[in-house]
Structure formats: structure tokens, C-alpha cells
Amino acid sequence: ETGVTQTPRHLVMGMTNKKSLKCEQHLGHNAMYWYKQSAKKPLELMFVYSLEERVENNSVPSRFSPECPNSSHLFLHLHTLQPEDSALYLCASSHITQDRGHSNEKLFFGSGTQLSVL
Amino acid sequence: KQEVTQIPAALSVPEGENLVLNCSFTDSAIYNLQWFRQDPGKGLTSLLLIQSSQREQTSGRLNASLDKSSGRSTLYIAASQPGDSATYLCAVGGEGQGGSEKLVFGKGTKLTVNP
Numbered sequence: 123e124t125g126v127t128q129t130p131r132h133l134v135m136g137m138t139n140k141k142s143l144k145c146e147q148h149l150g151h152n153a154m155y156w157y158k159q160s161a162k163k164p165l166e167l168m169f170v171y172s173l174e175e176r177v178e179n180n181s182v183p184s185r186f187s188p189e190c191p192n193s194s195h196l197f198l199h200l201h202t203l204q205p206e207d208s209a210l211y212l213c214a215s216s217h218i219t220q221d222r223g224h225s226n227e228k229l230f231f232g233s234g235t236q237l238s239v240l
Numbered sequence: 241k242q243e244v245t246q247i248p249a250a251l252s253v254p255e256g257e258n259l260v261l262n263c264s265f266t267d268s269a270i271y272n273l274q275w276f277r278q279d280p281g282k283g284l285t286s287l288l289l290i291q292s293s294q295r296e297q298t299s300g301r302l303n304a305s306l307d308k309s310s311g312r313s314t315l316y317i318a319a320s321q322p323g324d325s326a327t328y329l330c331a332v333g334g335e336g337q338g339g340s341e342k343l344v345f346g347k348g349t350k351l352t353v354n355p
Contacts, residue, residue: 124283124285126283128283162347163347164244164344164345164346164347164348165284165329165331165343165345167342167343167344170342178342210281212283212284214284227289228274228286228289229274229284229286229331229343230286231276231283231284231285231286232283233282233283234281234282234283236281
């Protein structure tokens, strides 16, 4: 166990459905991330929340909507997805030191949600 | 734009062999470099983190080196075991938006250690 828990582990949805992915970290970290891992491609950063404020949005389509209600929880709301959005969605957390503004500690990942869009 | 390349894409070795995985990156302005392990269908586990001011880090049978000026890192695995079979990912940390950190990943090297 890495201290980062993602649910559900697997999700199959139609293009008209609305669903949410959930991530919870028990490590006392102050930054949380969503990554997308597609077959044959490197992990792609989607969103970063630092101290509960979204600080990175990597040109992600609006059909993906993140939410970070507190430093321990992160959601990814999905609606009207496309088949090419099928991928492994990974949540991660780390500790960011304010004086440097970046993390010099390891990134801890959840096990991911394997999403299939039909 | 930072780009990370890992060579080889796949590697198959007999048990007990020492091996080296390679990672190269195009922009030397990095905060750190991390090596991760990923088992099939699972998340990533951080193995080693090297700060930009460091040259290497060691953990057990693993040793990672960093040469920032040449944009290269290696992960050395000693006395490989079948349990080491996994995909190994290299990621470099640099500045993201709003002062946050952004990790850029390579595609990984899929390692198979045969008994």
C-alpha cells in the first residue's frame, strides 16, 4: 500500500454517461495530481492541485473536470467521454515545500482506475 | 519542451545478471529525477529520487546515477531476480505552471528476468 487509494479500480462507461473517479491520500501531503497513461504513450500530466488550488491544467478537454475539496481528496468528474479517452488514470500525491515551490520528495501513486469508454 | 527517452524499450535477461537501464532528457534545467517501477495493471512505485545537485542514489541492489550536463541517467540493477520483472519508468522534475513541479515521463523499459 502506497497510502494513496483510488476507486473504482475498473470502470466501463458509455459516451453519454457521467461518472467520477475518486482519490484519497493518507500521507499528509499537500499536492495531488491526475495522470493519464495510454497504451504506447508516456504518462501525461493532466492536473495538479497544490494546497487545494489548481496550479496546472495541461490543456485537458473540458469533458474532464477535477475537484479538490481538501488536501486529502481529489476527484475527476467525467462526462461525454470519447473512446480515445480509454486509459489508466493515476492519482499521485507529494509534499511541496513553500520556500522552493517544488517537491523534493518522492511522488506516491495510487493503483489507478482502468477506464474503458464504449 | 522537455522530452525523456528510455532505451531499450524492452529487455530480457537471465536471472543473476547485472543490467543497466538508460534514460536521457533534453532540458538540463531539472529539479530532480525519479525512477519508478510499474507492475502490469498497477500504479507506480518510486524507487529512487536524485536531486539535481546529486550524482547518484543507492537502495539495496539498485543504483541510479545522474549526469545533468549530458542529460543522462542510468539505473543499475545488480544480481537481477525474476521479481524484478516490471516496467521501469524514468521521470524528470521541472518547473510547471504556478511554480508547481511538473514530472515528465519516458515511455519506460519493460524488463523480464528469466529464471
